[in-house]
Amino acid sequence: MLGNHLSNEDFFVQLSTLFDSRRENGHGSVFLTQKRLTTIPPAKPQGPTDVLADLRPSDPQPILVRATNGKSKASRADKTKLSTVVEPDAQEAFFSRYAEVCKAGMGALKKRDRSARKKAKAKKRKAGAEGEKRG
Amino acid sequence: MPYLPTAAAWLTQSSLLIQARPSTTKITTRYSHPKKKKKPSSSPDTTTTDSTTAPPKAPKPATLILKTYDPVSGTCLKYQTDRAAEVGRLVASLGRAGRIMAALPVSEDTVMGDAPAATTAAKEEATTTNAPVPEASGKPTPTAKETMGGGGGGGGKKKKGKRGK
Numbered sequence: 001m002l003g004n005h006l007s008n009e010d011f012f013v014q015l016s017t018l019f020d021s022r023r024e025n026g027h028g029s030v031f032l033t034q035k036r037l038t039t040i041p042p043a044k045p046q047g048p049t050d051v052l053a054d055l056r057p058s059d060p061q062p063i064l065v066r067a068t069n070g071k072s073k074a075s076r077a078d079k080t081k082l083s084t085v086v087e088p089d090a091q092e093a094f095f096s097r098y099a100e101v102c103k104a105g106m107g108a109l110k111k112r113d114r115s116a117r118k119k120a121k122a123k124k125r126k127a128g129a130e131g132e133k134r135g
Numbered sequence: 136m137p138y139l140p141t142a143a144a145w146l147t148q149s150s151l152l153i154q155a156r157p158s159t160t161k162i163t164t165r166y167s168h169p170k171k172k173k174k175p176s177s178s179p180d181t182t183t184t185d186s187t188t189a190p191p192k193a194p195k196p197a198t199l200i201l202k203t204y205d206p207v208s209g210t211c212l213k214y215q216t217d218r219a220a221e222v223g224r225l226v227a228s229l230g231r232a233g234r235i236m237a238a239l240p241v242s243e244d245t246v247m248g249d250a251p252a253a254t255t256a257a258k259e260e261a262t263t264t265n266a267p268v269p270e271a272s273g274k275p276t277p278t279a280k281e282t283m284g285g286g287g288g289g290g291g292k293k294k295k296g297k298r299g300k
Contacts, residue, residue, distance in 0.1 A: 017296070022166075022168065026168070026170075027168045027170040028167070028168060029165055029166060029167035029168070030162070030165075030167075030176060031163060031165050031166075032163070032165075032166075033161050033162065033163045033164070034161065034162050034229065034232075034233055035159075035160065035161035035162070035236065036157055036158050036160075036237065037159050042217045048223060053152075054157055054158040055155075056238070057157075057159060057238050059238075059250040060237045060238050060239045061158075061236070061237050061238055062237065063156075063233050063236050063237050069145045072267070086233070086237075088223075088237045088238075088239055091233055091234065091239065092230075092235060095226065095227070095229065095230030095233060096230075098226055098230070099222070099223050099226035099227065099230075102166075102222055102226050103219075103222050103223055103226075105166070106166050106197070106199065106219065106222050107219070108168050108196070108197035109196065109197050109198075109199060109216075109217055109219035109222065110196050110217050110218050110219060111219050111220075112218070112219070113222050130275070
């Protein structure tokens with residue numbers, strides 16, 4: 001998988017199709033992960049200075065974003081794996097686009113229930129009218 | 136594996152964890168939709184129509200789980216929701232966390248802190264062995280609390296309604 005990263009744009013296109021295929025199935029999951037991209041494996045701590053070296057890198061680091069549909073073992077053939085590297089200066093644009101794609105893709109979550117509020121309001125109005133009659 | 140009560144608490148705790156272990160911590164977002172039980176002619180579309188008198192047989196809702204995990208220390212922070220309204224806010228949180236991961240400067244004004252989270256944050260600071268913990272601790276807390284407090288008013292109308300009953 002190393003070096004197989006998509007461009008940010010392609011990642012979003014394929015992530016949308018991943019969300020779409022989940023919707024067509026009616027069930028299933030989408031996993032998204034993000035972490036700092038470490039090109040060199042972290043060195044074995046040799047002294048107290050090395051341990052905390054990653055806390056203040058000299059430059060901003062790129063981050064790695066992955067998406068899968070979580071298929072493994074028996075259904076390995078259906079597995080979709082996407083990954084992209086987000087450079088520090090592209091992060092802001094990436095995450096605003098990411099929010100759009102996620103909002104569009106996660107449609108099965110609960111919508112804000114406006115009908116209940118409307119009903120409550122009507123009830124209140126009714127109760128108020130009755131009270132006036134009585135009083 | 137604690138589930139944190141609010142998204143804001145999840146973000147504060149996660150930010151601290153990422154600050155302490157920026158190169159090993161990862162955030163996993165799981166959006167999952169459970170398998171529907173077989174029921175004849177119950178399309179998911181019927182739930183969205185507004186003219187239902189009986190409460191619709193609620194299909195198991197989809198869930199969104201955010202998990203921050205650091206394999207080195209074994210710390211795991213989770214937050215779960217099922218509301219679509221939160222997606223935008225949560226992805227914005229992911230962006231914020233991403234900035235910390237990338238060691239980019241994080242703007243102070245969007246820090247969402249509440250008092251209990253700040254105290255546990257201080258504890259965590261103490262445990263992470265003399266790491267130079269950056270700014271985002273509980274400094275802006277009191278002002279945030281003050282602004283939150285101003286939510287009264289408009290009680291007169293309600294009282295009227297109650298008397299009516």
